[in-house]
Amino acid sequence: MKGDMVGGFLKIRNLEKSFGGNRVINDFSLDVTECRLQCLVGPNGAGKTTTIDLISGRQNPDSGKVWLKGDDITGLGEHEIARRGVGRKFQIPAVLKGLTVRENLEVAYSRDTNVIRNMFSLKAKGCAQKLEEVAAQVRLTDRLGAEAGLLSHGETQWLEIGMVLMQDPEILLLDEPVAGMTENEIDLTVDILNRLKRTHTIILVEHDMNFVRKIADIVTVLHMGALLAQGTLEEIEKNERVRAVYLGTEDAH
Amino acid sequence: MEKNLYHNKKLQWLTYLVVFAVLGSVPLITDDAFLLNQLATYGVYGLLAVSISLCWGSGGILNLGQGIAFGLGAYGMAMTMQMQSQAPGTIPPFMANNALEELPIFWEPFWNTGLGIVLALLVPTLFYLVFGGLMFAARVSGPFFAIMTLAILSALATVFVALQPYTNGVNGISPPGALMIGEVMIDPYSSLAYWVVFALLLFFTFAAKLLNQSRFGLVVRALKDDPERVRFLGYNVAVYETAVYALSGLMAAAAGASFAVLTQYVSPAQFEVGFSIGIVIWAAIGGRNSLLWAMLGAFMVQGAQSYAGDAFLNTWILILGFSFILVVRFLPGGFAGLVETILGRVAERKETEEDFDLESAKGATK
Numbered sequence: 001m002k003g004d005m006v007g008g009f010l011k012i013r014n015l016e017k018s019f020g021g022n023r024v025i026n027d028f029s030l031d032v033t034e035c036r037l038q039c040l041v042g043p044n045g046a047g048k049t050t051t052i053d054l055i056s057g058r059q060n061p062d063s064g065k066v067w068l069k070g071d072d073i074t075g076l077g078e079h080e081i082a083r084r085g086v087g088r089k090f091q092i093p094a095v096l097k098g099l100t101v102r103e104n105l106e107v108a109y110s111r112d113t114n115v116i117r118n119m120f121s122l123k124a125k126g127c128a129q130k131l132e133e134v135a136a137q138v139r140l141t142d143r144l145g146a147e148a149g150l151l152s153h154g155e156t157q158w159l160e161i162g163m164v165l166m167q168d169p170e171i172l173l174l175d176e177p178v179a180g181m182t183e184n185e186i187d188l189t190v191d192i193l194n195r196l197k198r199t200h201t202i203i204l205v206e207h208d209m210n211f212v213r214k215i216a217d218i219v220t221v222l223h224m225g226a227l228l229a230q231g232t233l234e235e236i237e238k239n240e241r242v243r244a245v246y247l248g249t250e251d252a253h
Numbered sequence: 254m255e256k257n258l259y260h261n262k263k264l265q266w267l268t269y270l271v272v273f274a275v276l277g278s279v280p281l282i283t284d285d286a287f288l289l290n291q292l293a294t295y296g297v298y299g300l301l302a303v304s305i306s307l308c309w310g311s312g313g314i315l316n317l318g319q320g321i322a323f324g325l326g327a328y329g330m331a332m333t334m335q336m337q338s339q340a341p342g343t344i345p346p347f348m349a350n351n352a353l354e355e356l357p358i359f360w361e362p363f364w365n366t367g368l369g370i371v372l373a374l375l376v377p378t379l380f381y382l383v384f385g386g387l388m389f390a391a392r393v394s395g396p397f398f399a400i401m402t403l404a405i406l407s408a409l410a411t412v413f414v415a416l417q418p419y420t421n422g423v424n425g426i427s428p429p430g431a432l433m434i435g436e437v438m439i440d441p442y443s444s445l446a447y448w449v450v451f452a453l454l455l456f457f458t459f460a461a462k463l464l465n466q467s468r469f470g471l472v473v474r475a476l477k478d479d480p481e482r483v484r485f486l487g488y489n490v491a492v493y494e495t496a497v498y499a500l501s502g503l504m505a506a507a508a509g510a511s512f513a514v515l516t517q518y519v520s521p522a523q524f525e526v527g528f529s530i531g532i533v534i535w536a537a538i539g540g541r542n543s544l545l546w547a548m549l550g551a552f553m554v555q556g557a558q559s560y561a562g563d564a565f566l567n568t569w570i571l572i573l574g575f576s577f578i579l580v581v582r583f584l585p586g587g588f589a590g591l592v593e594t595i596l597g598r599v600a601e602r603k604e605t606e607e608d609f610d611l612e613s614a615k616g617a618t619k
Contacts, residue, residue, distance in 0.1 A: 056485060058481075058485075077484070077489075078481075078484040078485055079484045079485075079486075079487050079488055079489045079490070082484070082485050082486060082487035083487040087485075088485045090482075094479060094481070094482045095482070096475045096478040096479055096482060096483075097478055097479075098474070098477070098478045099471075099474060099475060099478060103471060103474075103475070104475075106471060107471050107472060107475045107483070107486065108486055110486045110487040110488060112468075113487045113488050113489065115469065115489075115492050115493055115496050118467060118468035118469040118472060119464060119467055119468075119469040119496075120467065121467060121468045121469075122466060122467055122468070123468075124468060163486075167486055167487070
């Protein structure tokens with residue numbers, strides 16, 4: 001069975017995943033439309049990060065399918081899924097600490113992943129220009145020579161966003177990209193994301209509803225590993241079931 | 254921005270050139286045959302240390318079994334040299350002593366010198382490709398991989414001892430003559446042998462240095478930090494790990510083949526666990542993150558062993574072990590790390606002095 005493109009750039013059907021008998025993802029289906037920013041929200045343990053793990057290949061589902069642009073990508077290796085245009089930012093910022101900021105961005109420019117060709121190439125074509133552009137975008141131009149392990153928390157977040165931008169994937173999976181950022185930094189991220197979603201598809205996991213309000217086209221609410229509700233933020237905020245399980249009683253008055 | 258001279262790429266290349274110019278000029282200074290042979294042997298150890306620096310320093314793959322490629326390469330070369338001294342149709346004397354009547358089939362290709370040398374380099378490299386491929390595809394890494402290399406190394410030593418009729422067991426193979434390449438004899442006690450080892454060391458060190466600066470080198474250094482992250486960038490980490498491991502195996506095989514030429518002897522001692530761990534210690538003392546310093550580490554430790562080892566006898570191994578502990582505790586980057594820190598301090602002091610000058614200049618103009 002081949003997933004048809006209708007209604008889905010990324011298409012997830014009947015995903016199931018258990019860890020040690022504990023069902024984390026329970027018959028979860030989702031359609032993501034091209035060039036939209038879709039927020040995954042839900043209480044702790046709802047299965048948001050696990051969903052990202054299942055899409056990007058870090059975990060294999062027990063059953064169910066994931067299609068990207070009509071191709072079945074379920075169970076492929078992480079690097080194969082990445083090559084098909086899926087980029088990922090981790091919840092705990094994962095940068096290469098022993099490398100400089102510049103090297104982090106260079107290695108993320110992974111247009112050519114062939115081992116032999118890379119042995120005979122000192123510089124990737126177009127990398128320098130892209131690097132300059134991205135470094136300016138994430139405000140790290142002055143920090144290019146610094147070791148990534150010495151960056152502050154905010155800078156580390158920026159660097160990882162910069163790495164995803166260097167990779168230039170078609171679909172971005174961002175796991176809490178603004179955690180630990182100041183208000184100014186969050187505003188800048190909002191700018192970047194709003195510009196990015198004109199050309200890219202984005203799935204974003206987030207707790208902070210104020211941030212979600214500024215960027216989300218569609219909000220998907222997960223609860224106990226299953227889809228609880230989906231729609232615009234307004235619709236979600238009006239939804240009684242969502243209020244009950246997620247927004248809590250204090251928001252319901 | 255980069256003020257630390259240690260990180261200046263041009264200066265790095267210059268240092269490599271100067272060190273190799275010094276090494277290359279040795280035969281012009283001395284014609285002491287014994288000394289040349291000894292120094293050429295150090296060159297072999299240096300090449301081994303460079304191979305460890307490539308896979309451990311750059312790629313973070315701790316390899317306690319580099320003797321696998323070294324020993325296989327040495328056996329390949331010794332077999333080639335042995336067959337050069339055999340009249341057609343005869344078999345090496347040790348085989349006759351072990352009641353073999355015909356040359357075993359896997360010895361046949363070594364009648365041909367060119368093929369023999371190619372096999373001496375190719376067999377260990379392929380072994381590394383297959384073994385490394387299996388391990389890295391299963392995401393075996395760190396201490397688990399190091400233990401696997403140790404296990405394979407010990408197993409190989411046992412196999413080579415056990416297959417006495419084919420390998421002459423613990424006695425090993427001692428070819429009666431020096432290696433002949435066409436009409437040219439590579440006398441182990443000659444400047445020619447020194448040049449051959451020098452050329453190999455030069456080629457592999459510079460190739461490895463270039464490789465470290467390539468995109469491949471960048472990915473390899475990245476996966477040393479966080480293989481998981483590198484996978485999500487689209488790189489097949491197992492392939493990169495296998496490649497860097499096999500390339501270091503090729504270098505160790507070349508070192509092994511040279512060793513057989515220099516000593517005209519090979520035995521299961523080349524598979525000794527202590528020797529392979531020694532290579533790691535050379536690289537650690539010199540500085541595993543620098544190819545050049547790893548090589549110098551091999552020269553320092555082996556040089557000290559040749560001279561101080563005679564004086565201290567068995568105490569030497571204790572001294573070596575103690576210096577290793579000192580390095581791990583106080584110089585985690587080895588001597589290379591020490592130089593890096595010193596140059597970093599110098600750069601910092603310069604910077605603050607310049608700032609101070611700038612301040613006082615401003616004050617003066619006011």
